[in-house]
Amino acid sequence: MSYNIAVAGKGGTGKTSLTGILIDYLTKEKKGEILVVDADANANINDVLGMELNGTIGEIKEKANQMEQKREQYPGGMTKSQYLEYELNSIVEEGDGYDLLVMGRSEGEGCYCFVNSILKRQIQLMSGHYDYVVMDNEAGMAHISRGVLPNMQTAILVSDCSRRGIQAVGRIQQLIEECDMHPQQIGLIVNRAPNGVLNEGTKEEIEIQGLNLLGVVPQDELVYEYDCEGRPTVELPEDSPVRKAMSEIVKKLNL
Numbered sequence: 237m238s239y240n241i242a243v244a245g246k247g248g249t250g251k252t253s254l255t256g257i258l259i260d261y262l263t264k265e266k267k268g269e270i271l272v273v274d275a276d277a278n279a280n281i282n283d284v285l286g287m288e289l290n291g292t293i294g295e296i297k298e299k300a301n302q303m304e305q306k307r308e309q310y311p312g313g314m315t316k317s318q319y320l321e322y323e324l325n326s327i328v329e330e331g332d333g334y335d336l337l338v339m340g341r342s343e344g345e346g347c348y349c350f351v352n353s354i355l356k357r358q359i360q361l362m363s364g365h366y367d368y369v370v371m372d373n374e375a376g377m378a379h380i381s382r383g384v385l386p387n388m389q390t391a392i393l394v395s396d397c398s399r400r401g402i403q404a405v406g407r408i409q410q411l412i413e414e415c416d417m418h419p420q421q422i423g424l425i426v427n428r429a430p431n432g433v434l435n436e437g438t439k440e441e442i443e444i445q446g447l448n449l450l451g452v453v454p455q456d457e458l459v460y461e462y463d464c465e466g467r468p469t470v471e472l473p474e475d476s477p478v479r480k481a482m483s484e485i486v487k488k489l490n491l
Contacts, residue, residue, distance in 0.1 A: 237363075237364070237387065238271070238363040238364065238366045238367060238368060238369045239367060239368050239369070239389050239390075239491070240363070240368075240369045240371070240385050240387055240388050240389050240390070241258075241368065241369065241370045241371070241388075241389065241390045241391075241392065241491070242371050242373060242385050242388050242390070242391050242392070242419075243255045243258070243370070243371065243372050243373060243392045243394060244373040244391065244392070244393055244394070244405075244408050245373075245375070245393050245394035245395055245401075245404070245405050245408070246375060246394075246395060246396070246400075246401050246404040246405065247375030248375075248396070249394050249395055249396045249401060249427050249428070250394065250396075250427040250428055250453075250459070251372065251373075251375075251394040251427075252276070252280060252281050252284055252372050253284055253459060253469045253478075254392075254394055254425060254427060254453065254478075254482060255281060255284070255370065255372040256281060256284035256285050256468075256469050256470050257469065257470065257472070257478065257479060257482045258370065258392075258482065258486060259272055259285065259334060259370055259470075260285075260470040261482065261483065261486050262333075262334075262368060262370070262486075262491065263332065263333035263334055264333075266333075267367065267368060267491065268366070268367025268368060269334075269335075269365070269366045269367050269368070270333065270334035270335070270366060270367065270368045270369075270370060271334070271335050271337065271359075271362055271363065271365075271366040271368070271369045271370070272285070272331070272334050272335065272336045272337070272370050272371075272372075273336075273337050273338075273339075273355070273359060273369060273370070273371040273372070273385070274336065274337070274338040274339060274372050275339050275355060275371050275372060275373050275374060275384060275385075276339065276372060276373065276374040276375070277294070277339065277340065277341035277374060278341070278374070279292060279338045279339065279340050279341075281336070281338075281372050282329070282336060282338065283466075283468065284468060284469045284470065285331060285336070285468060285470055286467075286468030286470060286471065287329055287331055287336060288329070289327075289329060289336075289338055290326065290327045290328075290329055291323075291326070291327040291338075291340075292327065292338045292339060292340025292341070293324065293327070293337075293338065293339050293340055293351055293354050293355055293358070294339060294340035294341040294351050295340055296320060296323040296324060296327065296354075297320075297350060297351055297354060299323070300316060300319060300320060300323075304316070320354065324354070324358055328362075335366075337355075337358065337359075337362070339351060339352075339355050352384060355384055356384045359371075359384065359385060368491075369385065371384070371385045388412075388417050388419045389419055389420045389421075390419055390420060390421050390422075390423075390489060390491070391408075391409075391412055391417075391419045391421070391422040391423075392423055392425060392450070392489075393405035393408055393409060393422065393423065393424045393425070393447070394424075394425050394427055395424065395425070395426055395427070396426070396427060396428050397426050397427075397428065397429045397430075397434055397435060397438050397452075398438070399437060399438060399441045402424075402426075402438060402441040402442055402445055402447070403441065403445065405424060405445070405447065406441075406444075406445030406446070406447060409422055409445070409446070409447060421448075421489065422447075422448060423447075423448045423449070423450035423485075423488075423489065424442065424447040424448060424449050424450060425450050425451060425452075425453060425485060426438070426442075426449070426451075426452045426453070427453045428453065428454075428455045429452045429453065429454055429455060430454075430455050431454060431455075432452050432453070432454030432455075432477065432481065433452070434452055450485045450488055450489070451481055451482075451484055451485040451488065452481065453477075453478055453481040453482060453485075454477045454478070454481060456476060456477050456478045458472060458473075458476055458478075459472065459476075459478055
């Protein structure tokens with residue numbers, strides 16, 4: 237059984253950047269084989285990790301749909317199910333100490349339910365081959381409510397230092413409890429705090445929401461500069477404030 241970690245939170249809080257640093261930490265500490273899952277339709281964890289993509293689940297689903305509409309035969313006499321399995325195996329990207337699977341999105345309008353279903357099934361098939369599965373969720377609560385990542389051991393909730401952000405992750409924690417997932421631990425990371433210090437109002441809201449504060453990550457202009465220059469976040473120097481803060485947080489999680 238893999239140890240499953242889900243990272244969730246409000247959009248625009250730097251959730252994906254922190255997920256990348258978490259993955260980099262697990263890799264450098266040689267914790268074991270890691271499957272990274274980008275479950276956001278607007279996929280970008282590959283940029284944080286400095287990787288190119290071979291494709292996404294959404295693209296494969298769209299290609300299969302087009303073949304059906306044109307009444308084209310699947311290669312080698314494969315069924316649709318066999319074709320999807322073949323293509324899904326081909327888009328797993330190998331990184332430095334981890335593999336990456338990206339959900340992506342379908343073209344145009346429509347529901348993501350089928351893509352989500354494929355993602356859930358693929359994680360179930362693959363997770364047994366890894367020590368860790370780290371899933372970067374889309375902003376909000378959809379994947380958690382659908383149970384895309386089964387048997388979650390750790391849930392990391394990421395917020396900015398606003399009360400609304402804290403309230404948003406409070407709702408995610410409540411949903412995890414309502415969905416009867418029973419993770420071993422749920423913790424909050426407050427990101428982009430000025431000088432790494434929380435306002436008293438933010439502290440009050442954390443207490444109101446009943447959240448376990450793992451740590452505070454300070455605002456770091458170097459992260460912004462790397463993003464503007466197109467440099468992977470995982471290339472931040474070891475002495476950067478963000479890396480130092482995340483190192484302490486991960487130690488608390490005892491992964």
